[in-house]
Amino acid sequence: MRDCPLGKSDGSFYQLWEFPNDKKLKEGRKDIEKAQKLHSANLREQAFITAAAAFFQKKSKMTHVDRLQAYSAALERLYRENPGDVEFGSFYALSLVSLAEEDHDNEIADRQKAIATLEPLLQQHPDHQASRTT
Numbered sequence: 001m002r003d004c005p006l007g008k009s010d011g012s013f014y015q016l017w018e019f020p021n022d023k024k025l026k027e028g029r030k031d032i033e034k035a036q037k038l039h040s041a042n043l044r045e046q047a048f049i050t051a052a053a054a055f056f057q058k059k060s061k062m063t064h065v066d067r068l069q070a071y072s073a074a075l076e077r078l079y080r081e082n083p084g085d086v087e088f089g090s091f092y093a094l095s096l097v098s099l100a101e102e103d104h105d106n107e108i109a110d111r112q113k114a115i116a117t118l119e120p121l122l123q124q125h126p127d128h129q130a131s132r133t134t
Helices: 005-010 022-037 043-055 064-081 086-102 104-124
Strands: none
Touching: 022 043, 043 064, 043 086, 064 086, 086 104
């Protein structure tokens, strides 16, 4: 996935430990545009591209928190439309944890939502790679 446009853009955004600088945001935006032009027939790919596009919007005034909120909202929509989907749920929960690190006004609520999202997924999919820690 690293060689496809979506994989490249995801590689520009390390949710928990690094916010992309302007150059990385621009690169990520270009990769998203390439991915969108491919018109993937895979609905899951399209959904993740849409979520990533919410983060890599071409709005220079967007703060880190604004971008995280847009990305998290897109993932929340995907998860609500596909309840129980372990990938959508895992990425949504990760976005909430990342958001909690930056948006201190909503830190506890975001962490609680992440836990509430992950707990049932962990019970249903105890061997899924998203439930493993190293």
